[in-house]
Amino acid sequence: MTTTTHTPALPRRAGRGTRLVRRTQASPMAYAFLVVVLLGSGFPLWWSFVIGSKDSAAIVQDPYSLVPGGHFLQNASTVVTTIPFWKALGNSVLVSTTVAALVVLFSALAGFAFAKLRFRGRNGLLVFVIATMAVPTQLGIVPLFIVMSTLGWIGSLWAVILPSAVSAFGVFWMTQYLQEALPDELIEAAQVDGASTLRTFWSVALPAARPGAAMLGLFTFIATWTNFFWPFIILDPGNPTLPVALQQLQAAYFVDYSLVLAGVVLMALPLIVLFVFAGKQLVSGIMQGAVKG
Amino acid sequence: MSIQSPSQSPSQPASPSPSLATSTPGAEAPAPVDRSPITPRAGWRRRLTRVDEKASPYAYVSPFFILFGVVGLFPLLYTAYVSLHRWSLIGGQGDFVGLKNYADVLAQPYFWNALKNTISIFLLSSVPQVIAALLIAAALDSGLRGRTFWRMGVLLPYVVAPVAVALIFSDLFGDKFGLVNHLLGLVGIDPVQWHKEVLPSHVAIATMVNFRWTGYNALIFLAAMQAIPRDYYEAAMIDGAGRVRTFFSITVPQLRATIIFVVITSTIGGLQIFDEPRMYDQYGLGGADRQWQTLTLYLYQLGWTQKNFGRAAAVAWMLFLVVVLFALLNFLVTRRIASKGQR
Numbered sequence: 251m252t253t254t255t256h257t258p259a260l261p262r263r264a265g266r267g268t269r270l271v272r273r274t275q276a277s278p279m280a281y282a283f284l285v286v287v288l289l290g291s292g293f294p295l296w297w298s299f300v301i302g303s304k305d306s307a308a309i310v311q312d313p314y315s316l317v318p319g320g321h322f323l324q325n326a327s328t329v330v331t332t333i334p335f336w337k338a339l340g341n342s343v344l345v346s347t348t349v350a351a352l353v354v355l356f357s358a359l360a361g362f363a364f365a366k367l368r369f370r371g372r373n374g375l376l377v378f379v380i381a382t383m384a385v386p387t388q389l390g391i392v393p394l395f396i397v398m399s400t401l402g403w404i405g406s407l408w409a410v411i412l413p414s415a416v417s418a419f420g421v422f423w424m425t426q427y428l429q430e431a432l433p434d435e436l437i438e439a440a441q442v443d444g445a446s447t448l449r450t451f452w453s454v455a456l457p458a459a460r461p462g463a464a465m466l467g468l469f470t471f472i473a474t475w476t477n478f479f480w481p482f483i484i485l486d487p488g489n490p491t492l493p494v495a496l497q498q499l500q501a502a503y504f505v506d507y508s509l510v511l512a513g514v515v516l517m518a519l520p521l522i523v524l525f526v527f528a529g530k531q532l533v534s535g536i537m538q539g540a541v542k543g
Numbered sequence: 544m545s546i547q548s549p550s551q552s553p554s555q556p557a558s559p560s561p562s563l564a565t566s567t568p569g570a571e572a573p574a575p576v577d578r579s580p581i582t583p584r585a586g587w588r589r590r591l592t593r594v595d596e597k598a599s600p601y602a603y604v605s606p607f608f609i610l611f612g613v614v615g616l617f618p619l620l621y622t623a624y625v626s627l628h629r630w631s632l633i634g635g636q637g638d639f640v641g642l643k644n645y646a647d648v649l650a651q652p653y654f655w656n657a658l659k660n661t662i663s664i665f666l667l668s669s670v671p672q673v674i675a676a677l678l679i680a681a682a683l684d685s686g687l688r689g690r691t692f693w694r695m696g697v698l699l700p701y702v703v704a705p706v707a708v709a710l711i712f713s714d715l716f717g718d719k720f721g722l723v724n725h726l727l728g729l730v731g732i733d734p735v736q737w738h739k740e741v742l743p744s745h746v747a748i749a750t751m752v753n754f755r756w757t758g759y760n761a762l763i764f765l766a767a768m769q770a771i772p773r774d775y776y777e778a779a780m781i782d783g784a785g786r787v788r789t790f791f792s793i794t795v796p797q798l799r800a801t802i803i804f805v806v807i808t809s810t811i812g813g814l815q816i817f818d819e820p821r822m823y824d825q826y827g828l829g830g831a832d833r834q835w836q837t838l839t840l841y842l843y844q845l846g847w848t849q850k851n852f853g854r855a856a857a858v859a860w861m862l863f864l865v866v867v868l869f870a871l872l873n874f875l876v877t878r879r880i881a882s883k884g885q886r
Contacts, residue, residue, distance in 0.1 A: 276685040283682050288696040291758060294711045295703065297722070301714065313720045356610070359603040369600035375608075382611065384807070386866050388815050388839075389859040390618025392625055392852050396635075397618065416610040446592070447599040476704035478818045479839070483847065493706040493818075500710060500825050507714050514707045521702040529695040536698070536759060537766035 295518065302326075302512035309508060325512035332502055332509075334488060335516065338495035345410050345481075345491060346474040350467040352415035358463055361424025362455045366437050367447065376425065382418040391483065398484060405486040414474055420466050423539065427462030428455060465535040468528055475521060492517045619863070625856035632850035644857040648845075654858070656833055657841040658865070660745065664820070664837065665813040665869075667749035668756075673806060675757050677798075680764035681790060694765075697758030708751045709822035713738075716747040738824060744835040751819045760805050767801035768794060803877045810869050814862065815839050838862045 296316075301309065304319035329335060363369070364376050394413060395404075403409040432455055440450040456463075478493040485494055499513045525532070626644050629637030648654050679697055687693055700708070715722050716737035724734040737743045771794065779789045795802075817839040821827045828844065829836025836844075838858065846855030 276682070276687045280682040280685045280687065284679070284687070284693050284696075287679055287682075287758075288693070291697060291700045291754070294708070294715065294754065295699075297715065298707075298711045314722060314725050356606040360607045363600040363603035367596075367600040367603075369597070372600070375604060379607070382615065384811060384870065385615070385619065386811055386815055386863060387615040387619060389863050389866075390615065390622055391842075392846055392856045392859060393618035393621035394614065395846075396621075396625070396852070397613075412610070413614040416607060416614060418607075418611065421604075421607050444592075446595050447603075448595075451603070472702055476702075476706075478704065478706050478821075482821075483843070493704050496704075496706050496710065497822065497827075500822065510710055511714065514710050518703050518707050521704075522699075525695075525699065525702045529698065530691060532701070533691070533694045533698055533762060536762045539763075 295522075298511040298514045298518075301508055302515045304508050306506055306508055321508070322512060322515070325509055326516055328509055329499060329513040329516060333495045333498050333513070334490065335495060335513075337488075338490045338492045339520075341407060341490065342475055342492040345407055345414075346471045348411050349414045349474040350471040352411070353417045353420045353470045354463045354467045356415065357417060357420030357424040357466060358428075358456060358459050359451065360421045361426075361428050361459070362451050364421070364425040365428035366432060366434070366455065379418050379421050383422060388479065391480065394480075395483065404484060405489060407485075407489075409484045410477075410481050410491065413480065414470075414477065417470065420470065423466055424459060424462060428459055431462065432458040465531060465538075468531060469535060472521060472524075472532075622856045622859050622863075625852055626854075626860050628853055630852040630856070632846065632852055637853075640853070644853040645861070648854050648857050648861070653833060653836070653841060654838075657829075657836050657838045660741075660820075660829070660833075660835055661814055661816070661837045661839075661865075663742075664745045664748050664752075664816060664835070665810070667745055668752035669806065669809050669813055671749075672753045672757050672760065672809065673802065675753070676760035676764055676805070677795070677802075679757065679761035680768055681794065683761065683765045684768045694762060697761055699758070700755045701759045703755065705751070705755060705818035706822050708755055709748075709819045712747060712751045712754070713823050716743075716750075738830070739834070741834045744823070744830060748816075748819050748823060748835055752813065752816070756809065760809070763805055764798060764801060767798050771797045799878070803874060806873045806877050807870050810873050811866055814866050814869060817843070838865070 299322070300316055300318045302325055303322035305321045305324070308319050308321075360379075364372060364379075398404055398406075398409045401409075436454050436458070437450055440454050445453070476493065477491075478497075481491045481494050482497060485491065487494075487498060490498065496513055496517055500510055503509045625636075627639060627641060629640050631637065683690070683693055683697070717724070718734065718736050718738050721737065723737070728734065735743045737747045775793050775797070776789060779793055784792065816837050820829055820835045820837050820840050821843075823835060824830065827840075829840045839862070842855050842858045842862065845851050845858060
């Protein structure tokens with residue numbers, strides 16, 4: 251029972267009994283470490299507010315002060331008039347909401363079929379869906395641009411919405427979710443009652459899928475809201491989404507960082523508000539997805 | 544009574560064909576076929592139900608497959624076609640030139656520079672990130688008070704757009720008046736030229752990626768850690784293993800599949816990195832001497848600045864190969880590392 255030989259690097263602090271208890275209670279070290287991590291994840295946001303609330307004179311005077319200045323509203327109003335901010339905000343809301351709704355609808359439909367209906371080729375198609383999750387579709391931008399150009403959709407929000415409206419991950423997620431959340435008996439009962447499969451989907455599967463669908467919608471909304479590469483390529487400067495507008499702001503005001511970071515705050519704010527209300531769901535969504543994936 | 548064999552009653556009544564019965568193995572066959580109340584229903588209705596059951600699954604999965612084909616698969620394959628032609632953003636398709644675009648790109652030092660930068664930034668972001676995420680997950684898994692608060696706290700950066708993150712960190716890593724250089728100065732380190740030198744610029748960009756994704760991945764690891772049976776830890780503790788030892792001998796090997804998943808996902812995303820290097824300065828070319836120009840940034844420059852779609856498509860295809868290659872490599876390497884402690 252010379253237990254110490256296994257752990258030469260560690261000083262023995264206490265007997266076995268105490269250790270078993272200690273596992274269920276976090277050590278002060280864990281708290282200290284996490285406090286540092288949280289400071290790290292919050293600080294850059296605080297910093298952008300600090301800089302975004304000063305005028306350039308104040309920044310020159312004391313560039314490293316962590317206390318915000320009083321110019322945020324002034325900076326914000328300059329930002330709003332320099333770039334088409336309200337237009338960008340409206341576009342971002344429109345695009346993100348539409349994409350989230352479409353992804354949830356298409357994924358729930360396909361997930362319902364994969365999870366609860368029998369059809370020839372089901373397994374093969376599902377494997378195909380899973381395989382496409384690993385395909386870097388972003389690399390198809392050259393032909394995608396050619397297609398959009400042929401359709402005359404350059405600058406149109408549809409050119410942003412449509413490519414994002416398809417999500418292999420979403421189909422996979424909803425398939426997994428419905429397999430667990432929707433008992434076969436419910437489907438069978440609906441069929442006994444003579445419901446068509448579409449009716450079964452609408453009245454039985456969709457209500458059961460609601461929590462999973464809400465999470466998928468939330469993640470899709472965030473991903474679309476923060477998306478930059480493709481909108482940057484396809485949208486006109488006069489009709490941007492928020493990330494694209496932020497790039498315009500940077501191009502216009504690179505020397506004046508207080509304005510750029512005030513714009514960053516304006517842009518980050520909606521999602522931070524969303525995070526305050528839905529952060530818990532995001533956490534459990536990631537953790538559920540991890541267990542299943 | 545309907546609980547006994549509910550799966551058969553809707554499709555089977557009065558149907559003489561045995562094919563349907565064989566397709567539902569769960570319930571027993573000699574069910575009350577004759578007593579079913581649906582028997583007298585009209586034939587057309589039954590046929591309609593059968594058509595519905597046969598065809599509708601395909602209808603439900605088709606929006607995904609059609610759309611994916613149009614906006615995902617087709618562009619990817621068509622990239623190969625474009626890459627074999629002279630093709631301009633403005634003039635459109637030109638002559639077939641075979642592999643000339645590939646040869647041209649491969650002959651450019653800029654391509655190799657971009658490849659090097661991409662891999663360097665990727666390594667600087669993925670390796671420390673996975674390690675940090677594992678440590679954070681272990682801390683989150685240690686029976687904290689107010690665990691929702693801590694979990695939400697580490698996830699906060701995820702909701703900040705990469706574009707915004709890049710602008711914030713570009714300021715923090717300012718060459719002259721940046722906060723990072725100021726702090727380095729306090730401990731006696733000379734200012735680093737974050738926007739001029741190659742490696743420092745890669746470190747700055749990798750920091751942006753790590754900032755946004757470490758907490759997200761920590762939560763994935765946390766979920767997997769919580770699925771590890773607690774008896775393993777108790778057995779290890781009885782054997783006298785300490786926390787560090789337990790972490791490396793039990794936690795890490797048990798997380799093998801999850802680590803592979805996280806590494807492969809971050810490989811696919813990391814090698815295509817665009818937003819952060821694009822926004823690191825206002826010109827968006829990846830630095831005056833292309834110090835931090837990544838492959839996607841190079842692709843963008845070829846296609847939309849030089850308007851040479853043929854070459855841009857060639858770069859896209861090669862980047863695709865790099866991604867696949869790295870994903871495979873990662874898979875093999877992580878599997879070996881993670882399984883080392885398992886024996």
